[in-house]
Amino acid sequence: MPIQDEQSLDQQRKGAPVLAPVLSARTVLRRFWPIARRERRWLILGALLMIVAAGCDTAAVWMFSVITDQALTTGNLAAFWTPALEWVALVTVSGGLVFGGQYLIARAGERFLLRLRDRVFAHVQQLSPDFLEKRKHGDLVARLTADVESVEALVNSGIVETAISLLTIVFFVAGALLLRWELALAAFVAVPVFALVAKKFSRRIGVVARQERAYHGELVAAVEEDLANVAATRVYNRQATEEKRLHAHGLRWMRTKLSLAKLGALYAPSVHLLETVCVLSVIGLGTWEIAQHRMTLGELFAFAAFLGYLYPPVQSLGTLTLTVAAASTGSARLIELLDAKPTVTDAPGARALHGVRGELRLERVSYHYPDTPQWVLRDFSLAVHPGELVAVTGVSGAGKSTIAKLLLRFADPDCGAVRLDGIDVRALTQHSLRSAVALLPQETPIFHATIADNIGYGRHGATMDQIVAAAEAADAHAFIAALPDGYDTVIGRNGYGVSGGQRQRIGIARALVAEAPVLVLDEPTANLDELSARRVVEPLRRLAGGRTTILITHDPALVAIADRTVVVSEGQAVTGTVAPAKPPQWRTETLWMPRAGQLW
Numbered sequence: 001m002p003i004q005d006e007q008s009l010d011q012q013r014k015g016a017p018v019l020a021p022v023l024s025a026r027t028v029l030r031r032f033w034p035i036a037r038r039e040r041r042w043l044i045l046g047a048l049l050m051i052v053a054a055g056c057d058t059a060a061v062w063m064f065s066v067i068t069d070q071a072l073t074t075g076n077l078a079a080f081w082t083p084a085l086e087w088v089a090l091v092t093v094s095g096g097l098v099f100g101g102q103y104l105i106a107r108a109g110e111r112f113l114l115r116l117r118d119r120v121f122a123h124v125q126q127l128s129p130d131f132l133e134k135r136k137h138g139d140l141v142a143r144l145t146a147d148v149e150s151v152e153a154l155v156n157s158g159i160v161e162t163a164i165s166l167l168t169i170v171f172f173v174a175g176a177l178l179l180r181w182e183l184a185l186a187a188f189v190a191v192p193v194f195a196l197v198a199k200k201f202s203r204r205i206g207v208v209a210r211q212e213r214a215y216h217g218e219l220v221a222a223v224e225e226d227l228a229n230v231a232a233t234r235v236y237n238r239q240a241t242e243e244k245r246l247h248a249h250g251l252r253w254m255r256t257k258l259s260l261a262k263l264g265a266l267y268a269p270s271v272h273l274l275e276t277v278c279v280l281s282v283i284g285l286g287t288w289e290i291a292q293h294r295m296t297l298g299e300l301f302a303f304a305a306f307l308g309y310l311y312p313p314v315q316s317l318g319t320l321t322l323t324v325a326a327a328s329t330g331s332a333r334l335i336e337l338l339d340a341k342p343t344v345t346d347a348p349g350a351r352a353l354h355g356v357r358g359e360l361r362l363e364r365v366s367y368h369y370p371d372t373p374q375w376v377l378r379d380f381s382l383a384v385h386p387g388e389l390v391a392v393t394g395v396s397g398a399g400k401s402t403i404a405k406l407l408l409r410f411a412d413p414d415c416g417a418v419r420l421d422g423i424d425v426r427a428l429t430q431h432s433l434r435s436a437v438a439l440l441p442q443e444t445p446i447f448h449a450t451i452a453d454n455i456g457y458g459r460h461g462a463t464m465d466q467i468v469a470a471a472e473a474a475d476a477h478a479f480i481a482a483l484p485d486g487y488d489t490v491i492g493r494n495g496y497g498v499s500g501g502q503r504q505r506i507g508i509a510r511a512l513v514a515e516a517p518v519l520v521l522d523e524p525t526a527n528l529d530e531l532s533a534r535r536v537v538e539p540l541r542r543l544a545g546g547r548t549t550i551l552i553t554h555d556p557a558l559v560a561i562a563d564r565t566v567v568v569s570e571g572q573a574v575t576g577t578v579a580p581a582k583p584p585q586w587r588t589e590t591l592w593m594p595r596a597g598q599l600w
């Protein structure tokens with residue numbers, strides 16, 4: 001079931017939550033149960049321990065009957081000790097079994113949760129960046145966290161607790177039937193009524209839970225967006241608007257959670273009332289039986305105790321229906337995500353690339369984005385020789401960044417081919433392609449980690465010497481060394497603690513560490529002021545030295561360092577040249593090209 005992007009996005013814009021599709025608990029279980037394979041034996045062992053514990057409790061109830069009839073009603077203290085000690089022994093054993101059983105079940109549940117989250121995250125990593133950008137990040141976060149947990153609740157509660165409750169019920173029903181079958185049958189009349197009540201509640205809870213999950217996703221998305229845009233909020237004095245927006249989301253979520261709590265709270269007393277009616281009917285019937293000398297007081301007590309033990313698992317079976325109804329909603333949201341197909345995958349038999357020369361070719365490439373009919377590139381061809389630095393320029397929206405996406409296989413062309421060293425990149429493994437092609441985007445992504453970690457991110461196992469050498473070549477060493485903690489300085493996720501220019505130089509150092517033979521630089525100076533932009537020109541030239549480089553840029557100072565310039569116009573490549581840069585007016589220089597004329 002693919003995610004319906006357009007509809008979802010439209011709903012999101014209008015503020016309506018995206019409701020998960022309705023899936024039956026069986027569908028959800030069938031989907032996730034295989035992931036629990038390695039945990040199954042522990043779950044089964046845990047359940048067995050719990051069932052044996054229920055057997056001990058049943059035997060303990062017999063002790064109650066024996067004590068009542070042999071010691072309590074006769075006043076014979078000597079008859080008290082043996083059954084009393086046996087009772088204590090049974091309760092001790094049962095306690096140990098419950099401890100072991102509960103621990104094993106919890107452990108299996110947590111391990112399942114960990115494996116499931118890993119799997120979902122690995123899947124999300126395969127999805128195209130465009131797909132993820134389109135969705136609200138907060139909603140994705142909610143799916144990867146809270147919704148994953150709901151699957152665990154479903155698998156754990158849905159299967160294990162149902163099994164335990166059912167088998168416990170069997171024990172106590174057998175005990176009650178053996179004790180007094182007529183009375184037992186009278187007591188069991190209530191069971192279908194329990195089931196009916198539980199069904200009614202679970203249906204309503206299912207509806208509210210869908211809303212609750214969706215509103216939760218909306219709230220997390222709003223928080224995430226607000227945190228990411230906190231500066232813009234302040235600059236435009238929109239704190240009050242954002243607070244109101246967040247409050248509205250919180251209020252909506254709170255109301256649905258209250259509806260859920262109300263349903264849960266109504267369910268418990270309804271069931272309790274039913275239980276009380278049943279127990280009183282049994283006591284009434286039992287009193288009559290005792291009067292007819294067909295039953296002893298001890299037997300009646302034991303019978304009432306059986307009922308006392310019997311109703312909790314019956315009640316818990318009912319609550320399980322409710323838990324499962326709520327949990328299956330979260331699971332459905334996860335399934336939606338898991339069913340989103342990656343647009344780019346490794347072809348069967350895809351090969352790794354070794355000893356890359358760096359010859360790059362786009363051959364008659366045509367491409368349009370999946371949800372738009374217009375072609376971005378049409379019959380676009382470009383050949384870049386090993387070690388050549390080609391500047392790609394053109395008006396905004398011409399398709400330059402799309403070329404970068406195709407080179408890195410974030411998308412595949414609809415027609416034509418992208419070739420590296422003569423091999424269609426679709427025949428290569430994505431891993432080997434991306435080891436060969438490094439990307440430096442407009443704004444270097446920064447992780448909340450030390451500067452050394454951020455630079456070393458370019459290559460697995462990069463040594464400190466390699467990191468420092470790269471930073472020196474990227475003209476970043478001086479500013480890093482001047483920081484109190486040097487390379488160990490932790491920088492925030494959005495580059496907090498470093499300027500835009502420093503951030504780009506960290507990005508250049510990262511690309512240098514990667515030692516990729518092919519580089520794609522996507523407007524590396526676009527977000528920088530003039531001074532910072534000029535400061536990265538030399539490091540960029542060093543980075544490009546000896547590597548095949550596609551330099552997407554509007555910046556004449558960067559165009560000037562290229563061996564050749566290609567202008568993208570109307571989805572095709574046109575050869576152009578640029579007037580020499582004359583700082584400080586270089587940003588307003590004109591680009592000459594055969595067809596498009598003046599661009600800036």
Ligand SMILES: Nc1ncnc2c1ncn2[C@@H]1O[C@H](COP(=O)(O)OP(=O)(O)OP(=O)(O)O)[C@@H](O)[C@H]1O
Nearest residue numbers: 130369372376394395396397398399400401402403
């Ligand atoms: N994910 C997307 N889905 C649909 N259309 C897209 C997507 N990304 C880009 N486009 C469209 O494709 C066209 C080319 O976009 P692209 O980002 O490649 O242009 P660009 O030349 O790099 O522009 P700029 O110089 O402003 O960065 C634009 O019309 C843009 O609106």
